[in-house]
Amino acid sequence: MKNSKLWLGVSGVLIFLFILILSLTILANNHAMLINDALGLSTSGLTLKGSDYGDEEGNLTDDGYEELITDSYAFCIQEEEEGSVLLKNNGALPLAADERDVTLFGNNSAHTIYRSGAGGPTPNDDLVINMDKAFEDAGFTINSELYDAYASSGTQYGTNTAGEVGRDFYDDIDLTGHRDAAIITFARYGTENTDLSRNTSDGLPLLALQNNEKALLEMVNDLGFEKIIVLLNGAMSMDLYWLEEYNVDACLWFGNPGYYGLPGVVNVLTGEANPSGHTVNTFAEDSMASPAMQNFGDYTFTFDGNPVDTRYGTKYVVYKEGIYVGYKYYETRYEDAVLGQENAGDFDYGEEVAFPFGYGLSYSEYDYTLDSVVYDESEDTFTANVTVTNTNNKAGKASVQVYVQSPYTAGEVEKSAIQLCDYEKVDVEANGTEHVSIEFDRYLIASYDEDGAKGYIFDDGTYYFAVGNGAHEALNNVLAVKAPDAELIDHEGKSVEGNTDCVKAWDTEEEIGLTETDTETYKMSVYNEEVQVTNRFDDADLNYWADEDQKIEYLTRNDWEGTFPTTVSELHANEKIVDGLRMDKYEKAADAPSYAELEGVEYSVELETPIKFIDMKGVPLDDPKWDEFISQMSLADLCISIGDARGIAGVSSIDKPMNAIAEGPEGLLAKFKFGDQRACTGWATLPTITATWDHEMQSMYGNLFAEEALFSGVAMVNAPGCNINRSPYGGRASEYMSEDSMLSYYSVSNILYAMREKGLIANVKHCFLNEQETNRQGVATFSNEQAIREIYLRPFEGALTRGESLGIMTSYNRIGLQYAATHQVLMETVMRGEWAYEGSIIDDALSQSDYYCSTPDMLMAGTCIFCLDGARSGQMKSLIESTDDGTLLRKLQEANKYIFSSLLQGSMGGSIDSSYEYEDTLMWWQSMLIAFNVVFGVLAAAGVAMYVISRVRGKNDVKEGA
Known part of the structure; x- marks a missing residue:
């Protein structure tokens, strides 16, 4: 009996160790790519192609890597010289x-x-x-x-x-x-x-x-x-x-x-x-005094009794300043103070602003003349023709910035006194002269009318186009034409005269016969003429939810002093708000197709001629072949690609390789696979490359970034960021480009288009209203639709349209009360509808996948990939099987289409052909874990066997002794 007790203890310990090792093995395999990434192991066996640094056959080599590194490090220096x-x-x-x-x-x-x-x-x-x-x-x-x-x-x-x-x-x-x-x-x-x-x-x-x-x-x-x-x-x-x-x-x-x-x-x-760099954010005398700073930080709803189980749903922030962010506040209030209108008060620009947006000095001195602004009705574009003269003996690079003032009527649609149209940088020799033509879309200077037309409008009247060393000088130039007797000052508070040679007035009646507000031209999306652009975010406005006594008034140019933001510090969560904060809203429809019975759904279909992953390269998403291709895949295979663990695992049934996903602010969190295999380049941060005000430099950044991705085997990166620097106190200001939506629009689209040309899928982030880190997970972010359209969505619009990005990342916060990664209107109506986007959508990495937001809500809203959350794959598989929900299956299939289509348009699609066959590769640590499982499994079984034997022998000994 003593032996049996001994073996009972031994076998118990061995069984525990076997279960522990088995559990750790399952956990490790679920996060295999994270482990491989940490250990510097490649699992794809796939070398990406498409580099300008490849050899004559296009192959990546150590020599090509050395050339790339030389160019990358030289560019690091050039970024600072020009930024x-x-x-x-x-x-x-x-x-x-x-x-x-x-x-x-x-x-x-x-x-x-x-x-x-x-x-x-x-x-x-x-x-x-x-x-x-x-x-x-x-x-x-x-x-x-x-x-x-x-x-x-x-x-x-x-x-x-x-x-x-x-x-x-x-x-x-x-x-x-x-x-x-x-x-x-x-x-x-x-x-x-x-x-x-x-x-x-x-x-x-x-x-x-x-x-x-x-x-x-x-x-x-x-x-x-x-x-x-x-x-x-x-x-x-x-x-x-x-x-x-x-x-x-x-x-x-x-x-x-x-x-x-x-x-x-x-x-x-x-x-x-x-x-030759110029500011991308206003340098204030006291940034705490800006309108945005009055509602930036930590604010908590008050509840009747204890807060309900709202899961990260007790915090909020209100963008009460509306469109008047950064220079759009300082410059607009300055004009109204100069002209003595709109209750601007005793606003003193020289006491408010240290250095304006767009400002920068040089060792050269430049004179600018705006020669003409020409409208092309057939293309719906403006072209500003500018002459730049270097008036000293040192060659330099001149920044040519084109701004516009749109006609404003008090009490109607809010308008900034000056806004950026576009820019260019030009080399000007000592005492030389250059002529620059800058073309930009008229659509980009339209205003969004959230109350009347509920869409973009183009007002009739006089538009003043201007150039200058930043927004303030441009505005002073406009005021010199509009109000010749006005007393103008610069950022130092010194009296100045504007330059009328830097301004062109453009009258809508004279130029295009427009005598009333145009509400029709941009009624339908400029990217998708089948989709109307209208209010999509009424429920992002606090006034949609609040009781009458808690409704707010956004800052309006019509009454600066009367509407200057006060802090919304005590916001009561009424029943409507509490209900809106609740998560887990998805419920299987009564008429949902059956997964188990194959009613209205197809999966695991055996095609007479199987279709491989690479066979879908170049096939449009609306081609029925995609449905046929996807129908081959089992539920288990469909669930693989929605889970990310520093990459997406391969799918052997369709010969789809695995692909790495790297973090990427300011450079790739990865190592090169050639040469000395050093860490990828750490570039200057995005405000610096944006501060070059140079389309070519910004494109070069994207190009070299993508080249390094090829040499490090990275097909997808979570970068760049293009949220707005609403406040200089934002913790991730170094990851975002500017306080201005148009500068961000151009800079991010320049970077992304260059990345796309090299096959890098860049998940531009974090879409959207993610301008503070405080309470970032689940904070309810309130803004009005005009600010959303003209400021906070505009950079992402440029990223997916002008930049042709194949990836986008949503944000942690709520848009109004709706978590961004469950915001179906954002992802399917705006992105895929208005912007005609066909790439993949990834959420931001959630720390608690079961607690923060449910998988089906995110999938049904349009999320395709769950960032750093491979557990979602197994969760989705179990959910569909347990609920017999064919609707979720269809949405899962749709997500796979977007993911595969994006990958095939990227470097992966250019790196394999029809002969490629994917095979799962066991890493050394996985083989080691298998060995441990076998050893401890055998030992546990032996321990149990010995216990049973000793127990039986013990009983026999007892019988014989009796």
């Missing part, structure tokens, strides 16, 4: 040839913020170019004692601290030498899931100058340096009210330079490169 923005310069820059003995001040000179903290490329530590190396390689001598002290200071930046050291840090450091210039770096950091603090330990907003930074500036002034130059490191726009107070001679914003871009910054300082 850094010279904000102020009293003659201190460029540094003279004999000014090479400098002191680098600021703790963050040794702790550069290279990129955001979100998922993206890892550094190749031995190749990263730090600030000391960038200066020394350019022939500078720096105060190494100070720099080394910073490097070992232990003080770090964060979302609640600037990371600057205190005044006593310098007590034992020799600061008497290296006097040619004090170059001070101030940095601000943002990351995923956290916004910047509005109340640091100094009791200040983080974008204000912090106490240790003030002390540093005072010390540098006391030390008597020849020049004081400030470098701004970070995508966020600091409040720059202090530049004059501390005698700053020059100020250069360089954003986040990536791991290899700092030499470009130094080249700008020395004049090796002529700065």
